[in-house]
Amino acid sequence: MKKKIFYTFVLxxxxxxxxxxxxxxxxxxxxxxxxxxxxIYGHFAEHLGRCIYGGIYVGxxxxxxxxxxxxxDLVYALKDMEIPLxxxxxxxxxxTYHWKDGIGPKHERPSxxxxxxxxxxxxxxxGTHEFLDFCELIEAEPYINLNVGSGTVREAAEWVEYVTxxxxxxxxxxRKKNGREEPWDVKYWGIGNENWGCGGNMTPEYYADxxxxxxxxxxxxxxxxxxxxxxxxxxxxxxLMKKTTRHNRHRRLVQGVSLHNYTFTNSWGDKGSATDFDExxxxxxLNNTLKMETLLERHSTIMDKYDPNKEIGLIVDEWGNWFNVxxxxxxxxxxxxxTLRDALVAGINLNLFNNHADRVKMSNIAQTVNVLQSVxxxxxxxxxxxxxxxxxxxxxxxQDATLIPINLKSxxxxxxxxxxxxxxxxxxxxxxxxxxxxxxxxxxxxxxIDINITGQEFASSTGQIITATNxxxxxxxxxxxxxxxxxxxxxxxxxxxxxxxxxxxxxxxxQLQ
Numbered sequence: 001m002k003k004k005i006f007y008t009f010v011l012x013x014x015x016x017x018x019x020x021x022x023x024x025x026x027x028x029x030x031x032x033x034x035x036x037x038x039x040i041y042g043h044f045a046e047h048l049g050r051c052i053y054g055g056i057y058v059g060x061x062x063x064x065x066x067x068x069x070x071x072x073d074l075v076y077a078l079k080d081m082e083i084p085l086x087x088x089x090x091x092x093x094x095x096t097y098h099w100k101d102g103i104g105p106k107h108e109r110p111s112x113x114x115x116x117x118x119x120x121x122x123x124x125x126x127g128t129h130e131f132l133d134f135c136e137l138i139e140a141e142p143y144i145n146l147n148v149g150s151g152t153v154r155e156a157a158e159w160v161e162y163v164t165x166x167x168x169x170x171x172x173x174x175r176k177k178n179g180r181e182e183p184w185d186v187k188y189w190g191i192g193n194e195n196w197g198c199g200g201n202m203t204p205e206y207y208a209d210x211x212x213x214x215x216x217x218x219x220x221x222x223x224x225x226x227x228x229x230x231x232x233x234x235x236x237x238x239x240l241m242k243k244t245t246r247h248n249r250h251r252r253l254v255q256g257v258s259l260h261n262y263t264f265t266n267s268w269g270d271k272g273s274a275t276d277f278d279e280x281x282x283x284x285x286l287n288n289t290l291k292m293e294t295l296l297e298r299h300s301t302i303m304d305k306y307d308p309n310k311e312i313g314l315i316v317d318e319w320g321n322w323f324n325v326x327x328x329x330x331x332x333x334x335x336x337x338x339t340l341r342d343a344l345v346a347g348i349n350l351n352l353f354n355n356h357a358d359r360v361k362m363s364n365i366a367q368t369v370n371v372l373q374s375v376x377x378x379x380x381x382x383x384x385x386x387x388x389x390x391x392x393x394x395x396x397x398x399q400d401a402t403l404i405p406i407n408l409k410s411x412x413x414x415x416x417x418x419x420x421x422x423x424x425x426x427x428x429x430x431x432x433x434x435x436x437x438x439x440x441x442x443x444x445x446x447x448x449i450d451i452n453i454t455g456q457e458f459a460s461s462t463g464q465i466i467t468a469t470n471x472x473x474x475x476x477x478x479x480x481x482x483x484x485x486x487x488x489x490x491x492x493x494x495x496x497x498x499x500x501x502x503x504x505x506x507x508x509x510x511q512l513q
Contacts, residue, residue, distance in 0.1 A: 023423050023449040026407040027436070030455025032429050038084040038399035039141065039362040040353045041392060044318060046091035048117040048371050049333030055369035055378050056134060057126045064381050070134055073383045074369065074376055078138045081375065081389060082396040085188070087143040087317055087364045088131050092116040092198035095149030099159045102127020103178050116198060118332030128163065132184045141188065148192030148214060148227070149200040157217040160189065164220050190317065191215055192227040194260060196236060199227060204239035212244060215253040225256040225315050229299070237299050241306040256361060259299060260318040263289045263345060274323040274336040275472050279443060282341055282471050283415045285321065286441050289345045290420055292319070292352050300359045313361025316353065320366045320373035321345050334371050338386035339474040340483050340505060342373055343466050346391040347439040347507040354426035357403050384475050387483040390466050394485055394509050397435040401428035413442040422447050423502065434458065434512040440502040443471045447502045451510070454496065458512040461498060463488030467506035
């Protein structure tokens, strides 16, 4: 009897220590009904550093292989990643940008100083026509940010007309004169950017009134996006929703509200290194990343008060890791490397957006090329696909799929006084295939996860994985990739169950059919 009690005590102790703790995932395929908008997998390209010039656009006379001035290798890489949407021209740059300076013959376009990012002079050779041409080339939906901070209502209204109108008017005549006979189909328009800060240092009351004025004169079947709060400024969201939604009863003036949130190692003043970090830096970034869930929940609760039918989307149009710039690079260009840790951050955030797809209708990682948590790095004729690139390529299976509600029970990964779930995930279904994306946040320990499926039977399974030898491994120019997308062996499902072992510090896709 004493021996039995002893073994029971040992077993309970092991469970309390997490040695035998089991991670379980319950998939409720019979409850799938919410669409995951493909725009959740959107990207952001601002006139910042080498994102546009030298990144996306090198000019037709460049020795770098290009298609009408756009880097050829980048075009193919983005198409292969299945980029669904691209936001432009800013960002802070957007509220200093006057669109008429960027149309017409390039040699006649006036130059401008990029006051926010490095104080460099730009020649405006990449403007409206170039951006929309690039979007058509990579088969991505365009999202244009209007200038509210230093622009006028007339300037904004004329930009919308120039781009979208079929009517005979001075703006459509000007577009035709500049070589585009038919209008572009541009649905998404942001009205201002970070108007609480670089976009004008406004109060929420003032911006809400200004938004209503701008939105009233931007005509057409548009998806208008209001400049939302800075991270956890819940008062901004409250004021904006209260003042703008009352107009939706008669004329819908707001279809989306933006949210911006970046992840640092510790804080704005202690961003940390993108590559030189230890386990303390690893868990600090993942812990800060998961704060996004609180932001989504609390901002959604405020939006629910004024929009209970969830007709207005929460648009997370700037997110990602923001670290110190790489040594020897221009501080105002925000160039940083991209490690396996960034892959985990991307996977966590995209899972979060999937799981909140009833309210989150778009997101845009910052930024596409050479800036912050980019998916692509370029240097002269060379190109690097980052770990974040491979996460977006892996997660493309969720675009326009139907969200499967999940119940994930996971232990905790703890270090340096911080604690995060060992496993984080989301799931969807499309064309008879169930796709499950899972992140193992623990850099030291594999996690076995038992997946239980209700409402559907499956006969086969496949998998993909992103991981690396070291937590701060990254891909660099002229070197073999250390972090990439590889096939992953998954056991065949049986009786509605499948067991998967997630290697330490990994992002995994499991597909059942």
